[in-house]
Amino acid sequence: MAIHIDQTAPDQPGEPDGHGHGQPGHGHHHHETPEQAASISEVLDLDAEVLADYLRGVTGWVAGLLPAGAGRVLDLGAGTGTGTVALAARFPLAQVYAFDVDESMLARVRGRAEVAGMADRVNTVRGDLDRPWPALEPVDLVWASSSLHEVVDSAFVLSSARAALVPGGVLVVIEIDDTPRFLPDDFVLGRPGLEVRLRAALDLVQSRWGHPDWASHLDAAGFSGVGQRTFEIDLPHGEATGRYARAYLARMRPALAEQTAAGALEADDLAVLDALLDDDSPESLLRRDDLHVRGSRTAWFGRA
Numbered sequence: 229m230a231i232h233i234d235q236t237a238p239d240q241p242g243e244p245d246g247h248g249h250g251q252p253g254h255g256h257h258h259h260e261t262p263e264q265a266a267s268i269s270e271v272l273d274l275d276a277e278v279l280a281d282y283l284r285g286v287t288g289w290v291a292g293l294l295p296a297g298a299g300r301v302l303d304l305g306a307g308t309g310t311g312t313v314a315l316a317a318r319f320p321l322a323q324v325y326a327f328d329v330d331e332s333m334l335a336r337v338r339g340r341a342e343v344a345g346m347a348d349r350v351n352t353v354r355g356d357l358d359r360p361w362p363a364l365e366p367v368d369l370v371w372a373s374s375s376l377h378e379v380v381d382s383a384f385v386l387s388s389a390r391a392a393l394v395p396g397g398v399l400v401v402i403e404i405d406d407t408p409r410f411l412p413d414d415f416v417l418g419r420p421g422l423e424v425r426l427r428a429a430l431d432l433v434q435s436r437w438g439h440p441d442w443a444s445h446l447d448a449a450g451f452s453g454v455g456q457r458t459f460e461i462d463l464p465h466g467e468a469t470g471r472y473a474r475a476y477l478a479r480m481r482p483a484l485a486e487q488t489a490a491g492a493l494e495a496d497d498l499a500v501l502d503a504l505l506d507d508d509s510p511e512s513l514l515r516r517d518d519l520h521v522r523g524s525r526t527a528w529f530g531r532a
């Protein structure tokens with residue numbers, strides 16, 4: 229039977245303060261309105277749908293690092309469970325533990341596990357990664373996707389991850405390298421190069437996509453055989469691509485509007501973005517059939 233631990237009750241605050249940068253569509257949930265929080269969940273869920281091939285690729289690669297499979301897996305900062313469910317599918321005998329500070333995320337993990345018929349193997353642990361972790365039996369794999377950049381004390385989290393692993397167990401840390409791109413190369417609305425300019429404007433205000441190179445941090449935490457691999461993502465238009473692009477770009481719009489006000493982005497570029505985001509516009513992302521998802525993610529690994 230699955231277990232659900234809540235170590236934040238009764239006197240710990242439910243959410244940590246002072247997280248680092250947040251990526252669009254990610255992080256900073258404690259300062260956000262319910263609408264924005266919902267859109268984070270939407271992006272995370274859509275990741276599972278749109279990036280299913282990428283997820284199969286990356287979990288297949290991880291399985292190659294664990295020739296005997298995994299009996300127990302810990303997903304750090306699990307969000308809505310995109311990694312949790314992919315890992316439970318990859319390791320059909322494993323108990324998978326989704327660890328997150330946010331109960332609304334963990335409720336979604338449980339819902340998805342139920343739908344996937346994995347409720348007996350998917351466990352949730354509510355707690356703050358920056359505080360001493362609840363005692364769990366040692367795990368064979370620790371997975372931290374788009375979450376390590378959010379903690380306050382990554383050295384503490386990495387040493388806790390090492391302590392949570394069986395000897396020889398594997399840690400995998402994944403980060404998104406860049407804002408994904410969606411528009412086709414021959415996109416003609418407005419001036420050519422819209423996405424390049426949107427990204428440049430975002431880069432001015434955010435180190436958001438800039439994550440550390442975690443290799444030296446894994447070394448410093450005592451992991452051995454540290455290495456990394458980049459996964460390129462280049463997916464043709466699919467059923468959920470428009471919703472995915474819309475969710476991402478809508479998350480970025482407030483920062484882009486600020487950049488327009490500050491003179492770092494031309495108003496006509498913001499107007500084209502608004503046409504793409506307007507579901508009633510003929511240019512709407514939801515109506516297009518020529519979107520790609522292009523981007524890359526880096527995975528670091530090491531052994532306890």
Ligand SMILES: C[S@@+](CC[C@H](N)C(=O)[O-])C[C@H]1O[C@@H](n2cnc3c(N)ncnc32)[C@H](O)[C@@H]1O
Nearest residue numbers: 254305306307310328329330356357373375378
């Ligand atoms: C960007 S989401 C990534 C979710 C998921 N790993 C994925 O790839 O879809 C980051 C998650 O980390 C969680 N998180 C951030 N800081 C945390 C902390 N100190 N302790 C526990 N969870 C944390 C957030 O609540 C959020 O669900």
